[in-house]
Amino acid sequence: MASLFVCMKPAFWASRRRQARQNADLKVLDGLSLYENRPPTPASTKPTPCATTNDISTVSSSNTVFESEEASTHRALVIASKRQYALLELHPSPKFENDTEVMVRNHAVGLNPIDWKSVDYNFCLPAFPWVTGREMAGVVEKVGSRVTEFKKGDRVWTSTYYRDVRAGCFQELVMVPQHTVSPIPNNMTFEAAACLGVAGLTAAMTLWKWLNVLMPSACLGMPQQSLFDRDQEYLLVWGGSTVTGQFAIQIAVRCGLKVIAVTSEKTKGLAEALGAEVVTRDSKAVNEIVGEILAIAGDRITKAIDLVGDKNTVNSLMAVSKSRQVDFAPLAMMGKHSVMENVTVHTVEMKRFVLDEKSSVYSKELNRMIQDGLIRLPEIQILVGGLSVIEEGLELLKRGDMNGRKLVVSMAEK
């Protein structure tokens, strides 16, 4: 079970929040005024402007008219314009666009580096205003008529695609396709479940979908030696104490791989406890780190995940096998670097989870492993205060001193 503690808020953040509220209040009063057209749309297609704010209570793209008994507005933290947040009290609430969608009331939202990076560097924001946030946990509010697996009141978590503004998680109500919704495993809090949609699912899909690691359920009944030659194959996780790395180490170990992780001295014990052999990086030249990795694994690293990014992808590739086929996933971006012929570089696109219905097999397997106690969740730092504390949470994340903890915002008001 994850260990939880509530973050104490220094005065610095209180003043930043006041400032943010002032900015937001100055810019917008009700939220509807931000839209010239109906709030932009859909999951799998390019965002398109729709009807006017006056007729947003009925829908749809498939000629199905849904009863609009749900509130037509709700609270949302929007990116109002470049690098500018606004907390809106009367934002148009998301509407059903087909009968296989699920509306979830937000109880907790996970924060991720991509959330602040996309705002600071202005990418993955198809239009303004936009709602970001990629993972959340909550309670089903309403379901479309063809939703079979969920009903109002179910506790669920989900992972979303940024191109559908209705699925942005920094709002009270979130609309998602049913195959992206998973029940919260027994005894798990909303806050703990809110960390599964990005780090947990990315680690799972990277290994099972892109790096060709067999899922535990796929191995049932197969002779052990046909799965992995346990003494032969290594997974390298450079950035082993990142939240994503923690999930990746554990899933890989449970799937029969040996794992080498690169971390700092501070978080070495964490990665070791999850099952990795660890090489620390503090005050070491890259050659020294790579030398230590090779001393452990020799030429046996056939799979690698880089969670640090750009130039470090080259460092990761220095450590992989020179003679065998290697699958490499640069999760934190990769510049233009040439790679050896035996290396396949996989572009991990988490939108595949939303766009390919069959991808629910990965969330189901992840859920099962958690339910069975095979995966330990990261330590979770909870920031209480709902949408109004998300900006300060993102600033905390940006400072980069999380030491392997996952930051989650509880929608509970202080």
Ligand SMILES: NC(=O)c1ccc[n+]([C@@H]2O[C@H](COP(=O)([O-])OP(=O)(O)OC[C@H]3O[C@@H](n4cnc5c(N)ncnc54)[C@H](OP(=O)(O)O)[C@@H]3O)[C@@H](O)[C@H]2O)c1
């Ligand atoms: N493509 C995708 O869909 C996807 C999905 C998830 C994450 N990502 C990316 O993966 C990266 C990690 O995300 P996350 O949320 O898991 O990160 P995170 O938990 O926020 O990462 C923080 C950790 O990074 C470690 N770290 C910092 N600098 C490092 C370095 N030079 N070498 C090794 N470790 C270092 C720190 O531990 P120590 O200093 O103690 O080692 C720290 O605890 C981000 O760049 C994120 O954008 C991509």
